[in-house]
Amino acid sequence: MFIAIGIVFLLIYAALVFYIGWSGWSFLKPAISKRFKLLYILLISFLAISFILGRFFSTQIILQIIGAYWLALFSLLLLLLPVAHLIIWLFSLTRLPRQGIKKTIGILLLTALIGIIGFGSFSAYSPVVRPYAIMINKPAQVEQPLNIVVASDMHFGILSGKNHAQRMVNMINELKPDLVLFPGDIIDDQLAPVIDQDIPAILANIESTYGVYASLGNHDKTREGLAELISVIESSNINVLYDEVTLIEDQFYIIGRKDHSDKARIELSELTEGLDHTKPIIAMDHQPKDLGIAADHGIDLILSGHTHRGQIAPAHLITQRLFENDWGYLRKNDMHSIVSSGYGFWGPPIRIGSRSEIVQIHVTFE
Known part of the structure; x- marks a missing residue:
């Protein structure tokens, strides 16, 4: 029973990681050569398991830090990416150039991520x-x-x-x-x-x-x-x-x-x-x-x-x-x-x- 639940959980997590990875590449590919695609896939794969690796190799501090911030990015991107894709789709119904819209939305998405993580860090480290x-x-x-x-x-x-x-x-x-x-x-x-x-x-x-x-x-x-x-x-x-x-x-x-x-x-x-x-x-x-x-x-x-x-x-x-x-x-x-x-x-x-x-x-x- 627990094994079956674990497999289902891993499949759902893998699908969500794929969605984040695919979305990120769709924003990057106009500016980055396709020859970096394999490197990008390896990076996303490493980030996806970094939290587990950090807990398993408890003496590796850098792994734990990367894994912790990956969880933050993972959570935030699952909230922000659907909104970004919806905005891109709505603008695609207009005559505005699609690639320019995607680039603008990508910049706004990155800015929002940096701002939210900065604010979230302040809220975590500044107790009341x-x-x-x-x-x-x-x-x-x-x-x-x-x-x-x-x-x-x-x-x-x-x-x-x-x-x-x-x-x-x-x-x-x-x-x-x-x-x-x-x-x-x-x-x-x-x-x-x-x-x-x-x-x-x-x-x-x-x-x-x-x-x-x-x-x-x-x-x-x-x-x-x-x-x-x-x-x-x-x-x-x-x-x-x-x-x-x-x-x-x-x-x-x-x-x-x-x-x-x-x-x-x-x-x-x-x-x-x-x-x-x-x-x-x-x-x-x-x-x-x-x-x-x-x-x-x-x-x-x-x-x-x-x-x-x-x-x-x-x-x-x-x-x-x-x-x-x-x-x-x-x-x-x-x-x-x-x-x-x-x-x-x-x-x-x-x-x-x-x-x-x-x-x-x-x-x-x-």
């Missing part, structure tokens, strides 16, 4: 602070409002590297948090680039009154194994809650759940059994699923990421259909759900229709 203010109808003897700072989906690795990590630490410290929470996807599948760039030492500089806590996401998995991953993260003074509960200052609970994809994940009913439900309960669950179950089990605030708000529009239309709350704030009964679009990115360092963000939540207790 997204503020929220909520009230939890339970008492807590802490200074109010409790200033919680949340960052998810950092995907630290080659492209989301030490500079991006240092930027995050600076932004978090400027917000003077009482509590810092990381609900998953701290790394991007590979631990080596994180260690090589000494990112754990950078994260260790986060300042927070009640500490820094994290849960793990679907990309927090490495060849080195889970124990090594948690050890590296916790060397940053970050407390990893892996289907675990901790009580802060005897005033409120923090629950960190395993990712929804983990078959060994404990049921929420078991995690919340025996807790004092008169105290506020804050949960980190990487994927914003089963919000109704969380509300039924007394969770007061649940924090998630995972969706990236689609990262590259119009993918946000898909995440909106997949998740009850794919980004921002949702109240479900007495429970508050906040989903971040993420601080980092997956694949290309591009965001269109979304923005890298850090979430700041001021919580008052009653």
Whole structure:
């Protein structure tokens, strides 16, 4: 079954790559000799498999960079090329010279690609602070409002590297948090680039009154194994809650759940059994699923990421259909759900229709 699905996926991908390659050659061939056609085919073929090669040969940084930007080009061209072809066809109904029209459209297409990638890179590497203010109808003897700072989906690795990590630490410290929470996807599948760039030492500089806590996401998995991953993260003074509960200052609970994809994940009913439900309960669950179950089990605030708000529009239309709350704030009964679009990115360092963000939540207790 999975093999058949994989073959269908590869055939569809190959057809889309052919469409992009054929379209590109149709714009280039008046200016480039046909003897370069084979070279062009080899280039497109290499780009089409570059992302897979980059993941397979994880030490080849240049392959990973090329593969990441190919994903961006692939996504954008699938949106822009049909529009370009439609415009060319409409102009072909006039008496204007077809070759001149195609050349003009090709230049405009290239300009649009450069502009969009530039804007998308800015949106990915220039995070904003997204503020929220909520009230939890339970008492807590802490200074109010409790200033919680949340960052998810950092995907630290080659492209989301030490500079991006240092930027995050600076932004978090400027917000003077009482509590810092990381609900998953701290790394991007590979631990080596994180260690090589000494990112754990950078994260260790986060300042927070009640500490820094994290849960793990679907990309927090490495060849080195889970124990090594948690050890590296916790060397940053970050407390990893892996289907675990901790009580802060005897005033409120923090629950960190395993990712929804983990078959060994404990049921929420078991995690919340025996807790004092008169105290506020804050949960980190990487994927914003089963919000109704969380509300039924007394969770007061649940924090998630995972969706990236689609990262590259119009993918946000898909995440909106997949998740009850794919980004921002949702109240479900007495429970508050906040989903971040993420601080980092997956694949290309591009965001269109979304923005890298850090979430700041001021919580008052009653």
